[in-house]
Amino acid sequence: METLENRTLGRSGIRAGALGFGCWAIGGEWTDPAGAPLGWGRTDDEESVAAVRRALELGVTFFDTADVYGAGHSERLLGRALRGRRAEAVIATKWGNVFDERQKVMTGGDDSVGYARAALLASLRRLGTDYVDLWQLHLGDADPERAALLREACEGFVREGLIRAYGWSTDDPARAAVFARGPHCAAVQHGLNVLVDAPEMVELCEREELASISRGPLAMGLLTGKYGPLSRSAAGDIRATPPPWLDWFDAGGVPSPQWLARVEAVREILMSQGRTLAQGALAWLWARSPRTVPIPGFRTVAQAEENAGAVAYGPLSAEQLAEIGKLLGR
Numbered sequence: 074m075e076t077l078e079n080r081t082l083g084r085s086g087i088r089a090g091a092l093g094f095g096c097w098a099i100g101g102e103w104t105d106p107a108g109a110p111l112g113w114g115r116t117d118d119e120e121s122v123a124a125v126r127r128a129l130e131l132g133v134t135f136f137d138t139a140d141v142y143g144a145g146h147s148e149r150l151l152g153r154a155l156r157g158r159r160a161e162a163v164i165a166t167k168w169g170n171v172f173d174e175r176q177k178v179m180t181g182g183d184d185s186v187g188y189a190r191a192a193l194l195a196s197l198r199r200l201g202t203d204y205v206d207l208w209q210l211h212l213g214d215a216d217p218e219r220a221a222l223l224r225e226a227c228e229g230f231v232r233e234g235l236i237r238a239y240g241w242s243t244d245d246p247a248r249a250a251v252f253a254r255g256p257h258c259a260a261v262q263h264g265l266n267v268l269v270d271a272p273e274m275v276e277l278c279e280r281e282e283l284a285s286i287s288r289g290p291l292a293m294g295l296l297t298g299k300y301g302p303l304s305r306s307a308a309g310d311i312r313a314t315p316p317p318w319l320d321w322f323d324a325g326g327v328p329s330p331q332w333l334a335r336v337e338a339v340r341e342i343l344m345s346q347g348r349t350l351a352q353g354a355l356a357w358l359w360a361r362s363p364r365t366v367p368i369p370g371f372r373t374v375a376q377a378e379e380n381a382g383a384v385a386y387g388p389l390s391a392e393q394l395a396e397i398g399k400l401l402g403r
């Protein structure tokens with residue numbers, strides 16, 4: 074069985090595990106200005122901290138968060154969990170969204186260079202660290218010309234020692250290419266999972282020698298096996314009142330039948346060799362490209378253990394990858 078080795082994040086020289094953990098869910102509840110949920114519902118902070126520490130024990134070293142997750146709460150929790158163990162972890166966070174930390178509300182976005190510095194310093198305080206390993210622009214549709222100015226600002230932050238590398242969280246290869254021109258650009262964070270491929274972005278990452286940070290690797294839970302046709306998401310969960318971009322779920326938090334059907338089509342292959350469905354979905358990503366670093370979300374120690382357990386199985390085979398492509402009509 075093929076094993077997984079640590080990844081080098083793009084051209085940065087930063088070494089991290091092939092599996093990262095996404096910290097959106099542990100941020101807890103927060104909303105947009107209209108009161109619509111942007112988090113994954115209520116969480117237990119003690120369980121979240123224990124899950125991060127358990128992940129470290131299991132060899133997971135890459136943790137991806139954002140300043141806006143939980144309106145600052147995710148960063149604070151991650152910093153608490155890593156206290157005394159900062160050197161063991163690679164911390165990635167994001168900026169660009171504006172929020173009210175006290176009210177737990179996202180209020181807008183700001184792509185100015187001045188705000189970038191303020192946001193970075195605020196993230197460092199919440200994380201309890203003096204540097205961020207990978208700092209990512211969180212405005213996926215930001216103007217490319219303004220983004221070029223932010224890229225140069227990021228180069229300045231590298232020289233100051235505030236960040237080690239930077240990237241852009243975007244699904245647009247043309248925008249990602251703007252940041253890729255920077256010497257210390259190391260990654261693109263973009264949507265990628267077994268159900269929805271992103272060939273142009275994967276090709277860009279391979280061509281530009283960037284890490285492909287795979288956002289939504291478990292399709293917001295559809296690839297965990299816990300959702301069926303009668304499932305409902307709880308109040309306070311973004312899946313219960315999905316915004317337009319979240320098409321995995323229909324109104325009321327009901328899983329979309331078309332996506333559930335695609336999950337069923339590939340279930341047997343993903344669960345081969347004793348994997349759980351989630352572990353198989355992660356295995357597909359590792360087979361898709363040697364530059365992928367999937368960042369599944371988690372809220373409990375049990376989820377951390379299941380996701381980390383995928384590493385032992387390694388990637389799917391080339392034959393399994395091809396068969397899944399046929400089954401999904403790609």
